[in-house]
Amino acid sequence: MNILEGHIDSIKVNGDLSIVKVRVGxxxxxxxxxxxxxxxxxxxxxxxxxxxxxxxxxxxxxxDMSGISLRNKMKGKVSHIESDTLLSKVSIDTEMGTITSIITSNAVKQLQIVQDMELTAMVKTNELMLSK
Structure with missing residues (x-):
């Protein structure tokens, strides 16, 4: 699991749903x-x-990831890649800390992801969970 600590910046409510913005750095x-x-x-x-x-x-x-609808974007540099036949674990150093992604090894090859490469890690809004 990736865990980042921050503070709630704003809350927008509609019925039983809330969109919560959290500032991390x-x-x-x-x-x-x-x-x-x-x-x-x-x-x-x-x-x-x-x-x-x-x-x-x-x-x-x-x-350039400016033309994509994902709002949760973290620019960083690849610090470690651990690959096997099917999956790869890619660690990215960002200003918020290290973010880990598990993607297919084929995707790592196709994107030509290598150590020290700059890239963007992204997470959909509905995939983030909050905890106290």
Whole structure:
């Protein structure tokens, strides 16, 4: 699991759903929750929370990622690659800390991902979980 610590920046509620923005350093992450400040007492602006997401939910992109709808983007540099026949574990050093992605070894080859390469790690809004 990838875990980042930050503070709630804003909360937008519609019915039983909330879009919560969490600031981690200079980056702002968005997540959608089936909770509201009325049902989850930890949901308030400036509260310290952890953002949690699986390594298998981290998408890697090479080049300019400005024309993509994913909002949770982390630029970084590849610090470690561990590959076997099917899967590869790629570690990316970002300003928020090390992010780990598990993708297919074929994707690593196709994208020509190598040590010290700059790339972007991305996570969909619905794949982020919050914890106190």
């Amino acid at each position: 200079s980056a702002v992450f968005s997540t959608i929750l089936i909770d509201t400040p009325e049902t989850a007492p930890y949901l308030f602006v400036d509260n310290k929370v952890k953002i949690i997401f699986k390594e298998t939910e981290v998408i890697l992109g090479v080049g």
